[in-house]
Amino acid sequence: MTIGNKRLRLPLEKAGQIQQLPNPLTVFKRDNVTVTDGISRHLIEEKEETYELSIEYFEFNSPQRFWRLVSSHIEAKALDQYYSFKADAAGMNEGERNRELFRPWEFQVTTEEFFRSDEFVSIRFFVYMDYGGAHGNHRTMTSNFFSSTFGFVDVRDFLQHDDETAKKVLAYCLKVVEAGLDEPPQEWMINAEDVEQVWRALEDFNFDNRGLTFNFSPYVILPYVYGDHEAHMPWSVASGYIGEKYLDHWHSSRF
Numbered sequence: 022m023t024i025g026n027k028r029l030r031l032p033l034e035k036a037g038q039i040q041q042l043p044n045p046l047t048v049f050k051r052d053n054v055t056v057t058d059g060i061s062r063h064l065i066e067e068k069e070e071t072y073e074l075s076i077e078y079f080e081f082n083s084p085q086r087f088w089r090l091v092s093s094h095i096e097a098k099a100l101d102q103y104y105s106f107k108a109d110a111a112g113m114n115e116g117e118r119n120r121e122l123f124r125p126w127e128f129q130v131t132t133e134e135f136f137r138s139d140e141f142v143s144i145r146f147f148v149y150m151d152y153g154g155a156h157g158n159h160r161t162m163t164s165n166f167f168s169s170t171f172g173f174v175d176v177r178d179f180l181q182h183d184d185e186t187a188k189k190v191l192a193y194c195l196k197v198v199e200a201g202l203d204e205p206p207q208e209w210m211i212n213a214e215d216v217e218q219v220w221r222a223l224e225d226f227n228f229d230n231r232g233l234t235f236n237f238s239p240y241v242i243l244p245y246v247y248g249d250h251e252a253h254m255p256w257s258v259a260s261g262y263i264g265e266k267y268l269d270h271w272h273s274s275r276f
Contacts, residue, residue: 136229140168194252
């Protein structure tokens with residue numbers, strides 16, 4: 022059995038019991054690792070009668086503690102998606118598998134660098150899933166690292182855990198999204214007064230030299246038919262909301 026770039030031997034016998042052989046319905050399984058320019062890229066592919074999946078992620082080969090943090094976080098997030106899907110697939114019932122119009126479930130995760138400069142790193146994960154309904158769905162997730170000074174940061178850190186600030190940032194984002202629509206929506210799917218909904222809506226953000234980019238997947242702020250949306254907030258605007266320690270560190274490190 023291969024996990025990442027390590028080969029593990031599974032014992033055939035444990036406590037006097039013979040372990041079961043792999044599922045005979047398995048058609049295809051592969052776990053590849055390629056290394057280029059100091060980055061290892063992992064690809065997990067599986068194809069069975071009931072599902073097909075593809076999980077792609079990367080890690081930095083630097084032994085430094087900060088880069089180990091970044092790499093382990095990326096891998097953990099990708100593999101969490103992998104095992105969550107496998108749990109869903111294991112729970113598929115006979116009725117779902119045997120119905121006349123059944124088609125294998127599909128699940129894909131791809132990972133990209135949104136931004137990297139020195140120790141400032143912003144990552145995006147694109148997730149696609151199709152569980153045999155009327156249509157598939159997709160989601161964008163993110164991870165952000167604000168150098169070894171702060172390590173991993175999330176939107177609550179950036180916005181100083183201030184609920185009112187979060188509401189103002191969401192209001193700004195909704196205006197940006199609305200400006201890009203052919204016509205304004207009749208209503209938003211999000212309750213802008215529910216602070217937990219607001220924080221969840223803002224959690225998938227990235228940063229780069231231009232500012233912040235908030236990613237809104239289908240059903241987060243609008244129905245599926247509207248697709249997904251990005252709302253860009255330049256640093257000049259974001260500076261009115263972000264904690265001063267992050268802004269000072271960004272400017273002192275970048276200029």
